[in-house]
Every structure is written in structure tokens, then in C-alpha cells.
Amino acid sequence: MIATDIKPIRQRLGLTQAAFAAALNRIDPNLRVHAFSVSRWESGGVKTLSPHAAAAVRILDTRSNEPDAPATLRLSEHLELAAAGFEEQGSAELARLMRTLAANHRASGNDPTQVTDAGERLH
Numbered sequence: 711m712i713a714t715d716i717k718p719i720r721q722r723l724g725l726t727q728a729a730f731a732a733a734l735n736r737i738d739p740n741l742r743v744h745a746f747s748v749s750r751w752e753s754g755g756v757k758t759l760s761p762h763a764a765a766a767v768r769i770l771d772t773r774s775n776e777p778d779a780p781a782t783l784r785l786s787e788h789l790e791l792a793a794a795g796f797e798e799q800g801s802a803e804l805a806r807l808m809r810t811l812a813a814n815h816r817a818s819g820n821d822p823t824q825v826t827d828a829g830e831r832l833h
Contacts, residue, residue, distance in 0.1 A: 711764035
């Protein structure tokens with residue numbers, strides 16, 4: 711994902727750069743995104759997002775009607791984040807496997823909600 715693609719997504723969500731960063735960190739706290747990072751993405755100071763950050767942005771974009779909601783993710787979304795992490799680490803085969811598992815869960819209709827950031831299990 712090209713970093714300059716972020717601004718239209720952020721604006722469509724109606725979020726400030728700080729709120730956008732916070733929403734991404736709710737999706738995955740390991741990202742540690744700051745408003746300054748979002749500013750650098752939007753200004754072109756950073757040309758492309760890491761696969762992991764891009765995956766989190768895509769997930770947030772699909773939740774455009776509630777960007778401030780708790781970070782409850784479907785199993786397929788967790789698998790997509792894992793795939794992006796493997797891709798960043800150069801493990802293309804593991805990334806492909808995670809994406810295949812994610813697609814299978816989405817297609818099967820068995821794509822349960824996973825643990826929230828508050829540690830609750832949702833069903």
C-alpha cells in the first residue's frame with residue numbers, strides 16, 4: 711500500500727491523525743503508530759507502508775462505520791495480520807499459508823470473533 715493512500719481513508723473515517731493512529735493501535739498494539747507516523751505517510755515522507763501496517767489499515771477501512779469501536783477481530787483478520795507479519799519477516803510461504811487459512815474461514819462462514827483488546831472472549 712502506498713503511504714499517500716492513507717489520507718483519503720483517514721478523512722473518509724472522519725479521524726484526526728492522532729485518532730487514526732490510535733485506531734490502528736487498537737487493531738494491533740504491536741504497530742505502535744503515532745500521529746507523527748501518519749503525518750509522514752500522508753506527506754510522502756514514507757513511500758510505502760509495511761505489510762503489517764497496510765493490513766491494519768485495510769481492516770480499519772472495512773470498519774468505516776465504527777472506527778472507535780473496540781478492536782474485536784474475526785479469526786480471518788487475525789490471520790491476515792499474521793500473514794503480513796510473516797511477509798515482513800521474509801517468510802513468503804508462511805504468509806501464503808496464513809492468507810489461505812483466512813480465505814477459507816471467510817468462505818466457510820465460520821469466522822468467529824476473537825479475543826478483544828480488553829481480554830474478553832466474544833462469540
